[in-house]
Every structure is written in C-alpha cells, then in structure tokens.
C-alpha cells in the first residue's frame with residue numbers, strides 16, 4: 001500500500017517542476033544533475049562548503065542565522081513569485097552545499113484542525129482513557145506525505161548541525177536529558193531561538209519502568225522545572241528513554257503537565273535505518289528518531305546523519321513537517 005510509485009517520483013520533483021523555468025530551474029539542475037547553476041555560485045556562502053571554518057560560534061544567535069539563510073538580502077522588493085523563486089534557488093544552493101542528493105520537499109501548511117491523537121493500539125496502559133493519560137504513539141494520523149524528525153538525548157552539540165538545518169529550513173523536535181545537556185544549555189537555547197521545540201527526556205535517562213512512581217516523578221517533573229528555568233517554558237511533550245514506560249510513567253508525566261508521549265516508528269543512524277514495522281518502510285505521519293551523536297559515538301557527524309535522513313525521505317517523496325503543528 002505504501003510502495004514508492006510513479007506518483008511519489010512526481011511529487012519528489014514537485015519543487016522544481018512548479019517553478020518551471022528561469023533561474024530556479026537552472027538551480028534545480030545544479031543539484032539534480034550536478035551542473036553549476038548561476039544562483040549557487042552567486043550565493044555568498046557557496047565557496048565555503050559545510051566543512052569550512054566559520055567565524056561565528058553556535059552561540060552567535062539568530063542574527064547569524066539570518067545572515068546564513070539570506071533573509072533580507074537580494075529577495076527584498078521582489079514580487080511574491082520572484083521571492084518564491086529566489087527562496088527556492090537559495091534552498092537549491094543550500095542542498096548543494098550540504099551535499100544532498102535532492103532539494104528537501106516543502107511541507108504543507110500546518111493543518112487547520114489538529115488531528116486527534118490517541119495511544120497506538122497495543123501501547124495503551126490500564127486506565128489510559130479513564131485517567132486521560134498522555135498517549136504513546138509512533139505516527140501522526142495524516143493523509144499528507146510527511147514525516148516528523150525528533151532528536152534525542154543531547155550529548156553531541158555540533159554547530160554545523162544547527163547551521164545545516166537552519167540553511168535547509170528543516171523542522172525538528174529535540175528531547176533533552178539533563179545530564180547530557182547541562183554543560184551547554186546555550187547550544188539548545190540557540191536551537192530554540194531558531195524555532196525548534198525542546199522537550200522532556202528525563203533528568204538521567206533511566207529505564208523508567210524499573211523505578212517507583214515517586215522516582216519516576218522526580219526524573220520527569222524535576223526535568224520540567226529545569227526546562228522552565230533554562231528555556232523559559234514547561235514542555236507538554238515527553239519521551240520516555242528507550243521508549244519504555246508503564247502506567248506510573250504516564251501518571252507521573254501527566255501530574256506535571258505532559259499531554260503527549262510520542263515515541264517513534266523509524267530510527268535513523270549515521271549508517272543505516274531501523275524500522276518498527278515489518279514492511280521496513282516510511283509511512284505518512286511517521287515519527288523518526290535520531291540522536292545528538294557525533295564521531296565519538298558513531299562513524300560520522302550529525303551532518304552525515306542528517307544527510308542520510310534527508311536523502312531517503314526526499315527520494316521517497318516525503319517532506320519533513322513540524323511535530324508541534326499537529327499536536
């Protein structure tokens with residue numbers, strides 16, 4: 001039912017076909033066929049390449065990102081169509097710079113009505129509905145060809161990753177565990193300033209079902225307090241470490257303001273994918289997990305990991321949407 005067919009291929013090329021001609025079409029050619037489009041060479045950062053040293057640190061703040069993304073630059077004063085073409089050309093140049101096989105697809109606008117999120121069948125706990133416990137789910141119900149990117153833990157704090165995602169305009173949601181992020185909350189504040197949501201992944205990343213209710217409450221609710229203090233808001237979204245939980249987990253989470261407990265349907269590593277389902281495929285609305293990991297954890301950087309993620313989802317005709325828009 002979800003096999004990749006001709007329609008998917010058409011959709012994958014939509015961004016280029018829609019614009020059709022002119023500079024944007026040339027720039028599409030630059031990525032898809034390897035020829036050098038004029039827009040790519042005009043982009044101020046195109047000589048640098050992702051690995052080149054950058055003067056700005058990851059604490060440079062949103063102004064730095066605005067420079068990177070070219071906002072307020074040559075697109076000012078253009079018609080909406082010309083601005084769209086210029087933005088597409090910018091994305092094409094960015095995809096080329098980060099060595100993606102294709103330009104990532106643009107997600108549809110957020111839904112006017114949010115879908116009803118319920119616990120995935122088989123993932124409920126006793127009294128799930130009666131006590132209105134946060135649902136555990138792996139997929140958002142949607143007809144759109146979108147997936148959601150979630151990134152966990154927080155040990156690797158790679159400024160190139162921040163730049164890449166900002167450059168390519170890819171939304172994601174971070175689940176943070178305090179013991180891994182407390183040495184550099186600033187990195188995640190920068191991420192937050194770019195519009196990404198920071199969520200709760202406990203204080204110490206324990207196997208929660210092995211803890212008492214009170215211990216679980218400490219792990220989850222004390223992390224809520226830390227996130228409020230460090231990032232200015234208490235999350236409503238929580239992910240249990242390893243995807244393991246019991247009724248106490250969801251009761252404890254609910255007691256301190258958690259409304260959703262998404263886990264994942266696929267996990268992407270720097271060198272392979274793993275799937276929850278036997279069909280080994282992406283589905284509409286799937287939540288994809290990866291981790292803040294770098295060369296000390298696996299054979300590559302976060303940028304390499306994201307390249308693997310983006311190349312597959314784009315090739316199969318999926319756009320990356322923002323999870324919070326659907327919750």
Ligand SMILES: [Zn+2]
Pocket residue numbers: 152153201205241242
């Ligand atoms: Zn984790």
